[in-house]
Structures are given as C-alpha cells and as structure tokens.
Amino acid sequence: MRVFTGPDDLQSNVGTEIGVSDWLTVDQERIDQFAEATGDHQWIHVDVERAKAESPFGGPIAHGYLTLSLLVPLQKTVFRVDGTKMGVNYGLDKARFPAPVPAGSRIRSRIELVDATPVEGGIQVKFRHTIEQEGAAKPACVVESIARYYF
Template sequence: MTASTRTTTTIAELPSLKGQELGTSDWFEVTQERVNTFAEATGDHQWIHVDVERAKAESPFGGPIGHGYLTLSLVVPMYSQVLSVSDAKMGVNYGLNKVRFPAPVPVGSRIRLTATLNDVTEIAGGLQLTIGAVIEREGGEKPVCIAELVFRTYA
C-alpha cells in the first residue's frame, strides 16, 4: 500500500521543511479484532469498546468504539507512510506535548493521518521533530485525534 502523499527527505533537508505539511497516510480500518487485541494488551476492557451487543443497546455512539489510545497508537504505522528520512539510522518516540480526542472512532471506521512539521531542533546525533498530527475519520465531521508529537531522528 502506498501513502496518499509522502515526503521523502534527508536529515540535512528536514529543517527546510519546518511549517510544511508532510503528507497524508492511507486510510486504516479500525476493526473489532484490533480493538479487542488492544484491550487485551492494555487491560482496558470497558464495555463501550469490547461488548458489541451492549454497546449497540446502551452506548450513545450506537455501537462499540475504539479506545482513544488505540487511535493514538496507530500514529506509528500511519506516520511511517507520511515521512521517510532516507539517511536516518533510527527514530524514537520522544513524547507528546498535547493530545485530544474530539470525536469517537466507531468500530469499522477508517481513519487517516495528516502530519505537519511544526518545529525542528538540533540534538546530539540528530534532530528533534515536533509534528502536528490530525487524525480524521472517513465521513466524520471533526477530527478523532489532534496531537502534537515529538520524535527524534538520528543520523
């Protein structure tokens, strides 16, 4: 699968991209199986995520929804479709400056990431990137996740 739009660059060229949109990932389906696997991995078995029949009957969302942190964790595969740094030896997640989940992700929805390079700072051995991330749901009225991510890329 290829990304809808993608930036391929080098560490030396990254600072020149500050303020620019890096790209948009492909659509990614959030399945009940993925939600259940995430619940097992995290111990978050709240019924709005894993009890399909109860969620259909009692949830204000009309059925089960993905965990907010599941949505956030999907940044990793989607971000890899958006930015490729050809000469980076490794990259690490350094943290989050902020994150919000303005809308739910109903199971069966498709989501995608659009990322903007908000800031670039030199660090020992590489660069620290501050990424503006917006995850939208196909057909949704507002984003399902808005975050400011911090990654470190090493030469």
C-alpha cells in the same frame, strides 16, 4: 512518499503539511486485540451488544490510546527520514480526542511538520497529526508527536 534526507531538509520544511496517510480500518478485532494487550476491557470498547444498546455512540468505539498507537503505521505511508542510525519516539504534546472512532471506521492522518530542533547527534522533530475519520465532521484525534532522529 515524502523522503527527508537529513536534518537540514527537516528544518527547511517546518510549517508545512508533509502529507496525508493511507486510510486504515479500525475494526472490532483490532479493538479487542488492543483491549487484550492493555487490559482495558471497558464495555464501550469490547461489548458490542451492550455498546449498541447503552452507549451514546450507538456501538463500540476504539480506545483513544489505540488511535494514538496507530500514528506509527499511518505515518509510515506518508514519509521517511533517510540516513538515520535510529529514530525514537520522544513523547506527545496536546493530545485531544474531539470525536469517537466507531468500530469499522476508516481513519487517516494529516501530518504537519511543526518544529525541528538540533539535539546532540541528531534532530528533534515535532509533527502535528490530525486523525480524520472518513465522513466525520470532527477529527478523531489531534496530537503533536515528538521524535528524535540520530545520524
């Protein structure tokens, strides 16, 4: 677990890979729960039999936005920022989904600290997440997440 102690520590680590998360299984139950929570019940995600028969992926796949939503639990296994009053998600840049995440796959995030810029009361930090799928040649997702930490 990487621990950042404040804005200066974050700024001094710009351009470095800060770690790789633990593996997380994206099972059909999680996909179904995401579909229920978001109202996105497209058959390629939730109709197992149809996805096996008709999908070019050979079975159901996770929603791209489900993969994005897993950034938080994945990054919690990699780092934390101590001494903050609060941290907030500020947005995303350059989100891409080069490969699908089949139900039952294991994913992890390789995280690089891309930028750290002071803002009033804190610091804005950009991380590049490369979401790797176990055994796959291409990443499932590459995205830059932006967070603000207030001290």
